[in-house]
Amino acid sequence: MIPDFNHSHVLPPFEGERMNSAHSSPYLVTSSELVQRFAISRQRCVVLDGLLRYRSELRGIGFTQGFQWLDGSFVEDIEAREDRAPKDIDAVTFAHPPPGMSNTAINQLMSARPDLFDLERCQREFHCDNYIVNLAMAPERLIVHTRYWYGLYxxxxxxxxxxxxxxxxxxxxxxxxxxxxxxxxxxxxxxxxST
Structure with missing residues (x-):
């Protein structure tokens, strides 16, 4: 469940007296909950449409296991805070590579699909400011990447x-x-x- 915005127009980092995984960020959501909560303006619908299309394309080339952290002005009440609509949604996709695909094949796939893996094209075509984290990388590197994105987001x-x-x-x-x-x-x- 997506919590209400707090007095600073953002999602709270945790709910209740103490932090626990069920009531702390990142909050586990479904795609339908995103639409129900955030499809409140034409521009937000455009961004949600882009996110859903982007996710479909990723799954279509084999990135089916993993999750995305979603952030940015899209998951804030930016309309109340800055009197503007969000332009895109920030997403970090933590994904397992397609089964049986070598690193060379993954790099070739990423080069062949710049619409999905080039930041500027992804923003333009899908309204997603997206980054990919390979869940199959060495645990030490995965921790470094996770720490970076958690700190930023x-x-x-x-x-x-x-x-x-x-x-x-x-x-x-x-x-x-x-x-x-x-x-x-x-x-x-x-x-x-509601916002």
């Missing part, structure tokens, strides 16, 4: 305010989320969820 840019983020499994209910989102993409201002 758990603090707001500009004032370093501690905040929460979301975790979306790669095998979530994207098809159902798409059914929810498509009608909202074709109407004026959606009125789904």
């Amino acid at each position: 758990s603090h707001r840019r500009g004032d370093a305010l501690w905040k929460g983020m979301l975790q979306l499994p790669m095998d979530s209910d994207d098809d159902f989320a798409r059914v929810m989102l498509d009608p909202l993409m074709h109407q004026g201002e959606p009125n789904a969820g």
